Amino acid sequence: MNVTSSTVEGITVIEASGSIDSKTASEFERNAIAAIQGKSAAIINLSNVDFLSSAGLRVLLMIYRQIKAQNGKVVLVGTSEEILDIMANTGFLSFFITAETLEEGINTLKAA
């Protein structure tokens, strides 16, 4: 698992890769939460994430809660079909906006 963050058109983009599970979730959480401090929008690019365990899903929800506290929105980008299905079944998906590409995600947040 690897996490990076950047700013694209003024929006924080967090990009993770690999598996986010109980072994890597805390590192993902640490990096992601640091990157969104005080921010009112975020994009999480999951294009290169192949698995999200319960612990990983919970980090996404923590990011959502922080952004929501600023009345903001979180967009997930490039999420695989399987992860989308897991997130739909477990209810996590309902908290997020999804987009296929980073560009689409940025446009969605700008329009909001």
Place this chain on the structure above:
Amino acid sequence: MIDNRIDYYPTHEHEGIKFRRGHTLPFGATMVANGVNFSVYSSSATSCTLVLFDRGADQPFAEIPFPDEFRIGNVYSMIVFELDYERLEYGYRMDGPFNPAAGHRFNSSVILSDPYAKVISGRDTWLAKPNWDNVYPYRSRLAFEDFDWEHDHPLETPVEDLVIYEMHVRGFTQHPSSKVKNPGTFSAIRAKIPYLKELGINCIELLPIYEFDEWENSRQSPTTGETLVNYWGYSTVNFFSPKAGYAATGKFGMQVDELKTLIKELHKNGIEVMLDVVFNHTAEGDHRGPTISFRGIDNKTYYMLTPEGYYFNFSGTGNTLNCNNPVVRNMVLDCLRYWASEYHIDGFRFDLAAILGRAQDGSPLSNPPLLESLAYDPILAKCKLVAEAWDAGGLYQVGSFPAYGRWAEWNGKYRDNVRKFLKSDPGEVGGMIQRIMGSPDLYHQRGPTASINFITCHDGFSLYDLFAYNEKHNEANGENNNDGANDNNSWNCGWEGETDDPKINFLRHKQIKNALAILMVSQGIPMVLMGDEVGRTQKGNNNTYCQDNELNWFDWSQLDTNADLYNFARNMINFRRQHPVLRSPTHFQYWDSVGSGYPDISFHGTKAWNCDRSPSSRSFAFLLCGDHAKQGIVKDSMVYVAMNMYWNGLHFELPALPPEKKWYLFANTDMPSPADICENGKESLLDNQHEFLVGARSVVVLIGK
């Protein structure tokens, strides 16, 4: 904020695993800072060892004996540090005497599930072939208990307003015709919420969803060659864990979140969730059965034992949970509190609940502590409590179940009375009058809300089969048709099984409509069996506990092929929802307490105000005065229902309405669809306001407005 405490750090080490003294309560495995607190009770073990596995591993990565200093009373507890919450599987070995006559069956070679585990792995995908040599087949796991319920809250629907739909998680959507993404799962029920809403029900009652093993007693069917399994699931492996195989995400261990998401979504749509819970026995069977948990942890605490140390069998399944033992009683209470608070469950239906009123020696108690505890529990205070008020040991308590003002019952007499009336048996009108009124003969003090009215349930014929078979046809179960009840009170309408005869098929559909109409106009709480609204058939099998196939699966194509039934059921259910006079919280009094000029309920026949209750009578009618709805608090129409189960049509004189009102026709089961019923509010004005010809074996519903 306290971010540091002494107990956040270990004091002991064993094979590289760090741990310390734990907290005795709560029982089970609880996530605490830096670790997991384990706590388990055994009255008679001499020592206990915690066994830890990585997810799916063949062998444990550690076994930590509880130091004796960690035992307080009969409770062993410790905190183990640096465990992977998500991948951990844990169990116990208990050492102690093997002396069945004294009630002890300890065996330290067996790794035991925690009775308080919140997740069990091992049967993660329905009917996925297990590893039969697994050293620890049903593994305890941890659950994240941090679900984001947002604003959800149990609905607390007034009990008299419920329309219950009894359903099986897998059976509801497993049929390919369901066209859902994850058939047979909690998630798929969520996808079908629009259907449930349209049908008009506002409570689903799920057949057991506590973890059970569908492979239990699996075998080949002698007639079809199919694998017969434990499909219904009345055989609990663990009371706190949802069935993983019912979750699309069970293979990822996410069944807890999936089930909670379903419940939250049902609540958003005004639908309550009631669980069918089985506290009368466990999956461990009798002395020949497997040791999974309770038997090895504390046999004489958890089971009712004969003086010789064998298992009492009041459940008909090998053992009987010792639920009036104070420790077991607390476990049941902890369990229900957990489901009510952690899962927002709205109510519970207790399988073979008469057992819950038996003492530890099996004798019936007059004031059973468990039932009393449940009735007065602060956390369960708004939950519906429903008893199946009998057991397999011959204790039959319909009408006399210890209720403490809280408990409702599955009204078996309602089922029997209505079935006999529908097949034109003589002598049923007197009983029917009681059933229509919410059975005041049984529940005089407790009110109509004590009566769960049902004609069919999972156990027995489906509604279609009730009118297609005189006899049960259970050969596919492999017990030579000896299993299942014989007193079905069914009538095949002239031919045993499927037929092309249009007259017989019309009559069968009419009888289904008659049954649904009677159920929806009865005071009390109606319960509909999944699929009865579309004429689901079990091909005459009245005990489909082992059939994981089309005998049990809801065939969604029947929404088209039996569209008349669905249309009738939907409108009839919604009629009940629209008319509060059908849902009185208290018994009617037979008199006019609001000054409307009409009693709350009155009975009629072919002559108005004159009801023939004689043994040869097979018809009657009743009138509800809408001014009395909900004890006169709300206004409703007049509702008049005529039921004629005689084999010829009869003219019913209609009771006179107040001058400003007229009679309108809502339903007439004698008419072919779509003239048999209408949408609510679209009732048609009757030409003849004085008399109605009620066809042979037909029900007519009128409103006066």
